[in-house]
Amino acid sequence: MFLPAKTTRTETALPRACSLAEGDWHILSGFWHPVAWSEEVAAAPVPVRLLDERLVLWRDEPGIVHAAKDLCLHRGGRLSRGKVCAGQITCPLHGFRYDGSGACRKVPALGAEVPIPKRLRLDIRASAERYGLVWVCLAESPRAPLPDWPLIEAGIGTIARVPSAVWQASAARHVENFNDLCHIPFVHPDTFGGDEDRTIAPYRVEIGAGTLSYEAEYTEQTRYKTPGAAPQGRRTRHYAYALTLPFASWLTITDAESEFHVFDIASPVSAMTTRIFQILVDRTGRLQPAEMIAFQNRINAEDAPLVEAQSPLELPLDLRDEIHIPxxxxxxxxxxxxxxxxxxxxxxxxxxxPGD
Structure with missing residues (x-):
């Protein structure tokens, strides 16, 4: 019920009731993670959660998105339940107003001649907008830049942004599944999966500075067929996977007639809860955004329950804990x-x- 009046403990940046190990939290907090689509941050404050940290997003009058810990230090009000006034976020309890730097600019209960305490300021977190997403880094200094995906901004073809979904799985389990060829015929027989007995030829993984990539040929069944209909044929396509640590993937699928891209980012809400953001690009321009999104949602519906059922939910990083094949x-x-x-x-x- 109460926090102690006095304490000798050493405070850390960990959120209250953090589900991640301390070391993991400090490492992952140094990366950029998407927390919302840009269009979701409009006139009202938006609550989000990243690595168990409760955050609030809002736009100032010039339209810049700001992110802060969802907490007013006066009496612990949730800023996300307040409103935005003239680009400043306003606490719902007592009307304290804060600007994008975190400074308190108005305390209604104080007279204009009374100075506002300098300690009365928000815990601002780094934020950025790119690819139609709002990204947040919880650390003071990011360990790495945002993923470099200029193709999304090139304006060629059709771009579709899939409504985000929350999976009850670790971000790393999702990423590993997304970049895996072996599961496709078994998990996706009603969308694009090919023959179950197909042998996966040996492939080389290119290792870069915080990146991994590989390429392979895969024979799919016909995409965009009516659900439940029999496969209408096979098509061999070139798959190129590119992964940016820790949780951002880019899949390019090409053949002589088409070029399709899936950008997939797993954002760790907590250790075992992940919000998935996906951007689809059809470079031919033949597909409509609605059908691209509908088909991707069918694929996700096949993946999600199986990834959520994997055991353990954590991704084993000791290679001796699971059996591997080439x-x-x-x-x-x-x-x-x-x-x-x-x-x-x-x-x-x-x-x-305290106070999270």
Missing amino acids: ADRMSIEYRRMLAGLGLGAETILGPTA
């Missing part, structure tokens, strides 16, 4: 790179900051 080369290198960041090290949860 076709798992991409996931093996992914696990190695995550471990190389320091993720998965044995840590003990530290003290949490």
Whole structure:
């Protein structure tokens, strides 16, 4: 019911009741993660959650998006339940107003001649907009830049943004599944999956600075067929996967007649809850956004319940914990790179900051 009047504990940046190990939280908080579509941040404050941190997003009068811890330090009000007045976010409890820098600019209960305490300011987090997404980095200094995907901004073809969905799975499990060829015929027989007995030829994984990529040929069944209808044929396509650590993937699918791209970003709401953002690009311009989104949602509906049922929910970073085959080369290198960041090290949860 109460926080102690006095404490000797060492405060850390960990959110209250954090579900991640302390070391993992500090590593992942240093990366950029999407938290909302740009269009979702309009006139009203928007509550989001990232790595168990409650955040609020809002736009100032010039239209710049700001992100802050969803907390007014006066009496712990949730700013996301307030409103935006002249580009300043207003606490719903007592009307305190804050600008994009986090500074308190108005306290209605104080007279104009009374100075506002300098400590009365928001915990601002770094935010950026790109690809139609709002990205947030919880750390003071990002470990890496945003994924470099200029294709989305090139304006060639048709772009569709899939409404985000929340999976009850770890972000890394989702990423590994997205970049896996082996599951396709078994998990996606009603969308694009090919023959179950297809052998996966050996492939090479290119390792870069925080990136992984590989290419392979895959024979699909006809896409965009009516649900439940028999396959109408087969088409061999070239798959090129490019993964940017920790959770951003880019799949390019091409053949002689088409070029299609899927950008998939898993945003860790918590250790075992992930919000999925996807951007689709049809470079031919033959497909309509609505049918692209509908088909991708069918694919996601096939994936989600199986990924959510994997055991353990955590992605094992010790390669001895699961059995591997040659076709798992991409996931093996992914696990190695995550471990190389320091993720998965044995840590003990530290003290949490009050008021989250």
